[in-house]
Amino acid sequence: MNAAGESGRGREPKRRVCDASSSDHCDPWAIEPMPRELFDSPLDFLFADHHRQRQAVRILLNIAAGAWDETGGSDLITFLERDFALHIQDEECDFVPLLRRICPPEDGIDVLAERLADEHADDRSSVQRVIAILRKRLQGEPLSRQAQESIRDFAAHLRQHLAIENSVLLPIARVRMDAESLTALSKAMRNRRGGHMS
Ligand SMILES: [Fe+2]
């Protein structure tokens, strides 16, 4: 993904997001902005959102290892409270129900959907625990060993969840969803964000 341009961060909007090819000229605290240019391509949007969640995982692991930046930590809280929550709603309320309607039984969507719903429920509770930890860190409280473990557990859980969705769920959707389904999903995701992407 192109990381140039607006970063969505309050601090330095032009700084580059770190990725596998990055040198030291990138911001290790940056998460790419919502991919508004993909508004009409909802599966690409979801994939891009997964990429942003991987960036959040990287930041969480850095924090668990002792790194800290006040603006970066604050932006991460905003991402988890807003963008991550919206993403789970996209999947739970629209994307997965749509797939359950249109996919034939041999795709095994019902079993997969139940697994993902369980994982989303876990994410909803563990992200609240992580946000509370980050808020305390923002107030100057150092991380306890237990807090470090909670952050690492959440990051590991999210990473494997993303792997399943990218390797199984999205490929099925790319085969099964027609123009009408894609338009309906795009509309629902747009409405969830009040018709805009910021
Ligand atoms: Fe997802």
Ligand SMILES: [Fe+2]
């Ligand atoms: Fe998900």
